[in-house]
Amino acid sequence: MDQTIQRILGKAGLYALVALISLFCLFPFYFAIVTSLKSGTELFSTTLWPAAPSLRNYVSLFTIAEQPFGRHILNSLGVSFMVVVVSLFLGVTAAYALGRINFKGKGLLLLTILAVSMFPQVAVLSGMFELMQAIGFYNHWWGLTLPYMVFTLPFTVWVLTTFVRDLPKELEEAAIMDGCTPWGIITKVFLPVMWPALVTTGLLAFIAAWNEFMFALTFVLDNSDRTVPVSISLISGADKYEIPWGKIMAASVLVTLPLIALVLAFQRKIVGGLTSGAVKG
Numbered sequence: 001m002d003q004t005i006q007r008i009l010g011k012a013g014l015y016a017l018v019a020l021i022s023l024f025c026l027f028p029f030y031f032a033i034v035t036s037l038k039s040g041t042e043l044f045s046t047t048l049w050p051a052a053p054s055l056r057n058y059v060s061l062f063t064i065a066e067q068p069f070g071r072h073i074l075n076s077l078g079v080s081f082m083v084v085v086v087s088l089f090l091g092v093t094a095a096y097a098l099g100r101i102n103f104k105g106k107g108l109l110l111l112t113i114l115a116v117s118m119f120p121q122v123a124v125l126s127g128m129f130e131l132m133q134a135i136g137f138y139n140h141w142w143g144l145t146l147p148y149m150v151f152t153l154p155f156t157v158w159v160l161t162t163f164v165r166d167l168p169k170e171l172e173e174a175a176i177m178d179g180c181t182p183w184g185i186i187t188k189v190f191l192p193v194m195w196p197a198l199v200t201t202g203l204l205a206f207i208a209a210w211n212e213f214m215f216a217l218t219f220v221l222d223n224s225d226r227t228v229p230v231s232i233s234l235i236s237g238a239d240k241y242e243i244p245w246g247k248i249m250a251a252s253v254l255v256t257l258p259l260i261a262l263v264l265a266f267q268r269k270i271v272g273g274l275t276s277g278a279v280k281g
Contacts, residue, residue, distance in 0.1 A: 029256065036250035043245050057250035061235075069251065071224055072231040075141040076210055077258075079227065082145045083152055083209040084202045090149075091156035091201065092194070096186050098157070099164035100172065110161070117154035121214045124150060132219050141225040147215040152205040163197040164190060199266050207259055228255050 035043065037053040061069040098106060128147050129138075137143030167190065175189045191198075213229040220226055226234075232251045235244055 029253075032249045032252050032256075036246060036253050039246055057244075057246040058254070060247060061251055061254070067231060067235060068224060069228075069231055072226050072228050073254070075225060076228040076255075079141055079144045079148070080206045080209040082142060083148045084206050086145060087149065087152045087156045087205045088198060088202055090153060091160045092186060092191070092198075094157045095160035095164045096182070096190065098161045099167075110158070113154045113157050117151060119150075121151070125214070125218060128215070129218065138219055139221050139225065141220060141227065144209075144212075144216055144219060144227070147219060148209045148212060151212075152208050156201045156205060159201050160194070160197055163194060167193065203262055203266060206262065210255075210259065 031048075034047075034049060036057050037055070038045070038050045039054050039056050042050055042052075061067075098110060128150070132138040132143060132146065135146075137146055171189050171193075172185055175185045180188065211229060212227075213233070216227040216230050217233075220230070228251075232248060232255065235247050235251060
């Protein structure tokens with residue numbers, strides 16, 4: 001009887017802790033939603049629900065000619081998807097070489113790749129600025145794909161290399177016996193079993209590119225080519241000293257919703273990619 005009571009109390013305590021952590025994590029987003037539905041002096045109240053909810057802030061985001069927020073969302077989507085595609089392509093091919101082929105200096109190369117991700121963005125800003133101008137990528141939203149690779153590719157290569165290294169060698173040996181080329185091994189043998197790792201690294205690369213601010217602010221000056229984070233930072237009110245909290249919160253909610261949708265849609269793959277590093281069978 002005592003064990004049953006302890007078990008019930010233990011579960012109740014666990015659920016209470018989970019509920020508390022969830023409340024702590026989700027309340028800021030909830031408050032952003034509530035604030036985005038307020039207007040006027042009600043923005044400065046601390047009520048948990050507006051007295052007169054309004055979508056005025058959301059509508060105004062897409063009606064301001066000086067700040068084409070809809071275009072900025074499309075720019076962020078475009079560059080984020082390009083970063084994911086390029087990162088996964090280079091990551092998978094590099095992971096096959098680093099995880100399956102023995103060559104001199106492989107360990108040093110992996111450490112170099114990891115070291116690149118440790119540099120702060122401001123440390124590579126000036127050199128990347130010169131490179132962007134030299135190759136004609138400066139002031140184009142699609143040109144941001146190159147600087148974004150600085151912080152997405154190292155993580156992608158490391159995670160996929162670990163995953164490929166732990167795959168059974170029998171899969172590769174059987175493919176070689178059947179006359180499969182290295183590219184065929186990657187696409188026909190490894191890719192079907194790497195989906196959890198690909199989804200995890202791809203989603204994290206998408207989030208990193210979607211939220212990036214410094215490179216987007218530095219390398220894109222044309223207002224029509226800006227990305228969402230920079231667009232939010234430039235939202236202004238009727239008066240230059242006025243901070244339009246309602247519009248900023250509405251934009252923040254709209255920017256966060258796609259990330260939440262992606263995480264919920266691929267949550268099982270994400271958990272599988274983070275917890276499994278090998279194929280058992």
